[in-house]
Amino acid sequence: MEVVEVFHMNEGNGDTSYANNSLAQKNVILHTKPTTEEAITDVYNSLCPETISIADLGCSSGPNTFLAVFDIIRAVEKLRKITGTHSPEYVVHLNDLPGNDFNSIFRSLPRCVEDFKKEMGDGFGDCFFAGVAGSFYGRLFPSNTLHFVHSSNSLHWLSQIPKGLEENKGNIRIAASSPPSVIKAYYKQFERDFLTFLKCRSEELVTGGRMVLYFLGRKSESHNPSHDVNIWVLFAKSLKDLVTKGLVEEEKLNSFNVPMYSPSLKEVKMVVEKEGSFSINVLEGYTRDFSESLKDGKAISNTVRAMVESLVVSHFGGGIIDQVFNKYEEMIGECMTEFVKEDFINIVSLTKV
Structure with missing residues (x-):
């Protein structure tokens, strides 16, 4: 499966659209706002550009698309008013994969x-x-x-499904039962992708330009989850239920893996230092509690559906979509008390040297 050709968040403004199911992602942008403001303030103070060129990578669509960009511009405007200088011109590049709902973005622009x-x-x-x-x-x-480059809730998505996942049967990404070879394959794909990302941005940024990145990570070096009831384990179980009912072939399920990797802060640091084009200003993380934004099984199911429906349809076809997510919602509802409603967010701020 060519991820770049099929992957996108759900378009439009329906019940399962990304626009209506991205509150958890919005909260990441709001939480990390001080880091973003510090970085753009440094760019304006040190480079004094007449035109500020900003790229938001993985912009998706919906209310979050303009949230970070407008906050970046607000920070510059606040500073330039204090210093009594004239406002620069702003060029904002909104980037995502070709399947992204750019039509909605530009209708609202x-x-x-x-x-x-x-x-x-x-x-x-x-x-x-x-x-x-x-x-x-x-x-x-x-x-x-x-x-200035900004990217939020995006860099945990890989460019492709890692090769060598044949032994990951029954899982749809790294899980407690995944063998070391699967973990290694996922990490190697992340390392290749992140190195490429950094190299490309180093060529596109001016010297002294800044980059802020927020994406899913993990708190410890271990890949073994301390809990059995989480978003991805239950989603794999909902797919297995369709196998049990004869609606999906087991071989088809065993060949389905989500192109997502959550690196530790140590892994992020190693890749940044290996690539060598950036100095690290901020490298930290926080545990995000999404229980307020995803309060019940339907909200969680719709949020995951908004993210991965395109991948599921590409692999299994569209006929099972409603069944798998209805079962997913049911499973979440049955174990809400044990369901883990938190994850770890990496916060990375870099300067091109």
Whole structure:
């Protein structure tokens, strides 16, 4: 399966759309806002650009698309008013894979920008937006043109399914029963992807440009989960239920793996240092409690569906979608008291040297 060709968050504004099921992701952006503001403030103070070129990688669609970008611009405007300088021009590049719902983004863009200009008031510089379709595991922009790169809730997604997962039967990603060979295959794919990501951004950023990245990670070096009832274990069980009912072939299930890896902070540091183009300003993490944003089985099921439905349809076909997610919702509801409603978020802020 070519991930770049089939993977996208669910489009539109329906019950299972990403736009209506991304509150947990929004909370990450809000939690990490101080780190983002520090980085863009440093760019403005040190480089004093007349035009600030910003790239948001993995922008998706819906209310979160403009959230971080507008906060980045607000931070610059606040600083330039304090210092009494004129507003720079802003060029904002919104990037995601080709299957992303760019139509929804650009239908909402004129109104969003107009409201934002009113909020910023007189003296606000021109603001230009462009959509950039393509994988961020490759070059997207001309050399030495970006001042600031932002990416939230995206870099745990890999460019492809790792090779060598034949022994991961019954699992859909790294699980407690996954053998060491599977863990190694996932890590190697993450390492290749993240090295490529850093190399490409180092060529696109100006010297002194900054990059802030927030994505799923893990708190310890161990891959063995301390709990058995989590999002991905239950989703695998809901797929196994269809095998039991004869709706999905077991071989088909055994060949399905989610292209997702949650690196430790140590692993992130090792890859950044190995690539060598960036100095690390911030490398930390926090445990995210998503119990407030995902309160019941339906909310959790819809959130996961908004993220992975395109992958499931590509592998199994569309005929099982409602059945698998109805079963998933049911399973979550049956074990809400044991269900683990937290995960770990890596926070990374880098400067191109």
